[in-house]
Amino acid sequence: MSVFYLAAFLAIFFAIMTILTKNPVHSVLYLVITFFTLTIHYILLNAQFLAVVNFIVYMGAIMVLFLFILMLLNLNKESEPMKSTLVKVIGGIAGMCLIATLLGAFRVLEPSHAMIVANSDVGLVKNLGKVLFKEFLLPFEISSILLLTAMVGAVLLAKKDVKKA
Template sequence: MSLFYFVAFLSIFFSLMVIITKNPVHSVLYLVITFFTFTVHYILLNAQFLAVVNFIVYMGAIMVLFLFVLMLLNLNKDTEPMKSVLVKVMGAVAGMCLLVTVAGSIRAIEVSDPLILKSPDIGLVGNLGKVLFNEFLLPFEISSLLLLTAMVGAVLLAKKEQKSI
């Protein structure tokens, strides 16, 4: 149980570092560490498939893509737009609303006993496949079509227009 609390502390700490850090590359690297702590949480919850998918897909593919895009953008102080005072005030108000919501949620939670799973096989691949392809087949297929459409759109946006003579 102490391992869970230690990893939860690390998750919160590195999540805050993602937000606080000014350098976008450092922020993405902290996000990688945050996703790694999520992988440890999935392993502690006996959800090995989710741990592997989180490790491969999020930490491997998406974070590398984020780093690649950030390095392509070549962000510096000259290209960064000036933020008005109104935008900063609205950001502070939104942050305070989020803080109040999180504080109210934490206050409403009652923790009496540690989490005990009724079925120890709940996070395994076989059970996930049964639920995914029986109860959630239509949303699964719609999400695959949505991802395919996004990929085709990204290819069309990246394609350079050829000049006609």
Template sequence: MSIFYFVAFLAIIFALMTIFTKNPVHSVLYLVITFFTLTIHYILLNAQFLAVVNFIVYMGAIMVLFLFVLMLLNLNKESEPMKSNLVKIIGAIAGMCLIATLLGAFRVLEPSNEMVAAHADIGLVKNLGKVLFNEFLLPFELSSVLLLTAMVGTVLLAKKDVKKA
């Protein structure tokens, strides 16, 4: 339980730093660390699929997109000063979170929650696939058709009209 409280404390601190940081690039980086702490929470809850999706989709794709847009906007025109001690401490805390996640992934840190230990198969991708393709097959297929329709509509809207003279 102490790992949970430590990671929850870090999540709250980094979320607050995301809000109150004046530099937009630093704000996005703090948001990445906040999502990383949420990934640690998912691992502690034995929800590996959610942890992987959070790590790949949010941290890997959306945050990189945010950073790319911010760097294209070039909001910070003056050169960045030397790193302060606060940034070095935050980097060390982020490194410790990474080590805790790796140790949790290799099962060095055992979950202390009795409910998770009693139901070890909760949150596994195999069970999610069974539920998704048995009970929720129709909504799953409808959402895929909706996404395909949106993709076709986006291509048609982005297509330039070629006028023949």
């Protein structure tokens, strides 16, 4: 249980640091660490597939894309537009709604008891593959054809039109 509490504390801490940091590159790096702590939670929940997908897709691909875009934009203080008071008031109201929601959620929650798992193989990739290829074979194949079609379309759109003389 101590690993859970440590990972939970670090997830909350780095999520808050993501919001409070002024430097956008530091904010993205804190978000990467937050995703890593969520990967630890997935492993503790015996959801290895979700842990690997979270690690590869979110931490690997999306965060690298965020960092690339932030470095490409080269945001300076001079290029940042001034925020109106209306935007600040709406942001304050949204923050208060979030705090009210969190307080309401914590009031409803009961202390957790020891959880007994009936099937400990629930989050394993082996079982996910069995369900995916037995019960959901047709939707899986249709989505693969859709992704293949999108990839071919993207290649055709990106291809330069070469005219021969």
